[in-house]
Amino acid sequence: MSCARCGKEAEQLVYRHIDAVSEPELKAKVLSGELFVFTCPACGHKSLITFPVIYRDEHLLACLSDRNLSVEGLEGVAGRRVSDVGSLIEKVKIFDAGLDDVPMEFCKFVTRQELGKDVDLKFLRVDGADNDIIFTYPENGQMQMLAVGFNVYEDCCAIVGRNPAFTGGMSGLVCVDREWAEQFLR
Numbered sequence: 001m002s003c004a005r006c007g008k009e010a011e012q013l014v015y016r017h018i019d020a021v022s023e024p025e026l027k028a029k030v031l032s033g034e035l036f037v038f039t040c041p042a043c044g045h046k047s048l049i050t051f052p053v054i055y056r057d058e059h060l061l062a063c064l065s066d067r068n069l070s071v072e073g074l075e076g077v078a079g080r081r082v083s084d085v086g087s088l089i090e091k092v093k094i095f096d097a098g099l100d101d102v103p104m105e106f107c108k109f110v111t112r113q114e115l116g117k118d119v120d121l122k123f124l125r126v127d128g129a130d131n132d133i134i135f136t137y138p139e140n141g142q143m144q145m146l147a148v149g150f151n152v153y154e155d156c157c158a159i160v161g162r163n164p165a166f167t168g169g170m171s172g173l174v175c176v177d178r179e180w181a182e183q184f185l186r
Contacts, residue, residue, distance in 0.1 A: 003040035004047050012038050012049065020057035020092075030055060031092060036085045050085055059095040063173050064088045071173055081173040090122050097126050102167055103156035105181035110156065111135065111148050120178075126150070 001012040015035065020027035029035040038049045052065045061071065062080045064087075071079060078095065082088045094101045108121045119137040124145070127134050132147040160166050166184055174180070 001038055001049065003038075003043060003045055005045035006040060006043040008040055008042035010038075010041050014049075014051050016051075016053055018053060018055045020055065027057065027092070031089060033085065033089060048085065053088075055088060055092065057092070057095070060091060061173075062088055062091050068173070074172070079171075079173045081175045082177075083175070086122065087177065093125065094123050097123075099123075099126070099153065100157070100160075101176045102181075103153060103160045105176060105178065106156040106159060106185075107133065107148065107153045108135070108178065109181055109185060110152055111146070115146075121146070 002009050015026060018026045018030060018035075020030070026035065033048075036049055036051075037046050039046050050064070052063070052067075055062045055064070056077070059077055060080065061074060061077050062082055063071070064082050064085065066083055068081070078101070080091050080101065082091060091101060094104055104123060108123075111121060112119060117139075119139065121135040121137050124134040124136050126132070127147070131150040133150060133153055135146045135148060136143050137146065138144070163184075
């Protein structure tokens with residue numbers, strides 16, 4: 001790998017498969033983003049690196065790739081394809097919180113409508129005694145945080161449950177994101 005600032009060549013350990021159950025330290029590095037940061041040993045410059053990787057834990061098999069892939073053996077786990085590091089981190093956080101990304105995408109849609117802003121919401125965590133959903137989004141060069149009542153997520157779960165078309169055709173690795181959700185809301 002070569003540094004974007006000084007051009008120095010350096011080795012970078014790249015993980016193509018992460019089994020978060022047997023290697024929880026790698027899961028922590030995924031969640032912090034550390035796994036995807038190259039630090040130049042010569043000048044100290046840090047840059048984001050993206051590479052195809054398969055992440056698996058007890059709830060999720062996510063593939064960070066720009067290609068459609070075929071997989072088998074997804075019984076009991078959600079199969080997701082993501083196109084960027086931030087989306088991989090978000091999927092892990094959603095499933096770690098015991099939530100489902102399908103109603104979460106609808107929850108984001110409702111939240112954007114209520115805000116009256118076209119922002120890129122990312123799930124951060126569930127927080128507080130009322131289990132508020134905490135989203136982040138960039139605005140004016142700053143990251144904003146927004147708390148949404150858990151009831152919005154629960155309402156979205158009920159809507160998904162009443163509409164089997166939302167999840168009926170899901171098999172293999174599915175890209176569940178804003179574009180995916182909005183196809184149902186047009």
